[in-house]
Amino acid sequence: MNFDEKQHDVVVVGGGNAALCAAISAREQGASVLLLERAPFAERGGNTAYTDGKMRFAYDGVDDIIALSGDLTEDEIANTDFGAYPESDFFDDMARVTMHRTDPDLCEILVRNSNAVMRWMNANGVKFQPNYGRQAYKTNGRFKFWGGAPLATYGGGPGLVEALYKQAEKVGVQICYDAWVKELIHDVDGVHGVVARIDGRMQRIAASAVVLACGGFEANSEWRTRYLGKGWDLAKVRGTRFNTGDGLAMALNIGAQPYGHWSGCHAVGWERYATDFGDLDVTPHFQRHSYTFSIMVNGEGRRFLDEGADIRNFTYAKYGHLILEQPGQFAWQIYDDKVAHLLLDEYRTKSVTKVKADTLEELVQKLDDVDPEQCLKTIHAFNAAVDEGVAFDPNIKDGKGTRGLPVPKSNWALKIDKPPYQAFAITCGVTFTFGGLKITREAQVVNTNHEPIAGLYAAGEMVGGIFYFNYPGASGLTSGAVFGRLAGASAGAHARSHASAPGSAAASPTTAPQALS
DSSP: OOTTTTEEEEEEEESSSSHHHHHHHHHHOOOOEEESSOOGGTTTTTTGGGGGOOEEOOBBBBBHHHHHHHTTOHHHHHTEEEOOOOHHHHHHHHHHHHHTTTTTHHHHHHHTTTTHHHHHHHTOOOOOOOOOOHHHHTTTTEEEEEETEEEEETHHHHHHHHHHHHHHHHHOOEEEEEEEEEEEEEEEEEEEEEEEEETEEEEEEEEEEEEEEOOSSTTTTHHIIIIIIITTSSHHHHHHHEEESSSHHHHHHBOEEEESSOOEEEEEEEEOOSSOOOTTGGGGGGGGGOGGEEEEEOSOOOOOSSSTTTOOTTTTTHHHHHHTTTTGGEEEEEEHHHHHGGGGGGGSSOOOEEEEESHHHHHHHHHHHHOOOHHHHHHHHHHHHTTTTSSSOTTOOOOOOSOOSSSOOOOOOOOOOOEEEEEEEEEEEEEEOEEOOOOOOTTTBBBBTTTTTEEEEEEEEBBBOOOBBBOTHHHHHHHHHHHHHHHHHHHHHHHHHHHHHHHHOOOSSSOOOOOOO
16 A cells, blocks of 8 residues: 555554544544554454453443343343442542542543443444453342443454444545554644555655554563563563554654653463463463452462452452562462352363362472472461351452451452362463553643644553553553544544645534533
8 A cells, every 4th residue: 555645634553442443533523534553454453352342431220231232131131230330439449549640630531431432332333241251240149240340342352343443444444454653754833644664665644633542562571671670571461462662652752741650550360371472362261360269379389469359350450560579470379169160261261271189288289380388388377367257249348358367368268178179370461551641631642841742642551641550440441442532533623623625524524523521
């Protein structure tokens, strides 16, 4: 493809959820849109393709769920407690898990537009369904949802990618794969396009506005070590191999302001011998997110974190850090048969490093690289400390904890005393980085002189200031969609206001601009 000398209203850099939402939103403003995806067609979708499609959003109750899930049966509705997740709870969770560092303006945009963006995505062909398999347990014959993320997209991340690409093509977004954007075309008046390697040659692509939505730097081992710290070059990468920080680099090179938690990232417990980068065929099998019902031990045979500190949605994204800090950068999750039925499906695939035994003495001998004597002492000490006076309930923080241990387990503490016993080896898997660019409330990138850069917008993982230390599970896709939609709308409006000639695509919006709070 030859894009030299061609003028586009909006160029979107990236190919995942945030980029696609930006492209579709810009088309709603009447802009001609070119989306440049660095990956080949088979690997399109960025990190979105590697997710399970969960999305956190504020909702008032079952009516919101029904409106977004058209296939719910009457029996499913009657036998399910979907609860509610008001905006106030979303705000509280964002503040709590980020230690009150989340940018107030960006957090407000995220939370207040979370429900609306779900409905907008649904109107644009994205289908949702209740996430029974991962966000609800059945108790007394009835499912109860927990954690503020009751819905996931049909087909998970790959299904979301497919739906958004289909809609982007339907509304006329031009898409180019294997398009590696290297530079921003800019001058004192702002950004006017990009330079990209396409079909083996460098091409200058002119545009009235550019939206950067091409991810963080989690797939760049040198940058991980530079910004996250010692040992992070050894972490596995859960998602795409193409998120190497190129978009951040090109923006910083023209004076964009870095913002947010550049030494922080989303990192989880992950299959110890997983592939170095995401592999769409097996990556979903590498998750190990049932740890709340386990105890975790390191190579010394000791527990090192509170497995039951909070529900999984509020701890899994930070526990990868603690695993990476352990000797050898690994740990083992240990379960007994009482909780075997609660383990998620990925524990039952071939892509696991697993041992099984009928006695604890036999089990600890099978844990590779673990001190068996100390591990057995750890298990016995844990069992002796479990509070037997509190009932176990997997749907809530049940307060069933331990007493007197140096590292407590605050909830879901059950003795490990019913064979057969199972253990799973894990390491750290990094999902995405938190550091990014500073943007305005219109998603326009700000420079180090605290001025908006004309014609440049950002969305998705490239936005800094939203997540610090941790994040509420399933809020990444929501953030990408909210800020992608906002960036696209702003870029489209900018292009329309700078239309070079009467009759250009940007001069005739197909729908009115959508105001975002």
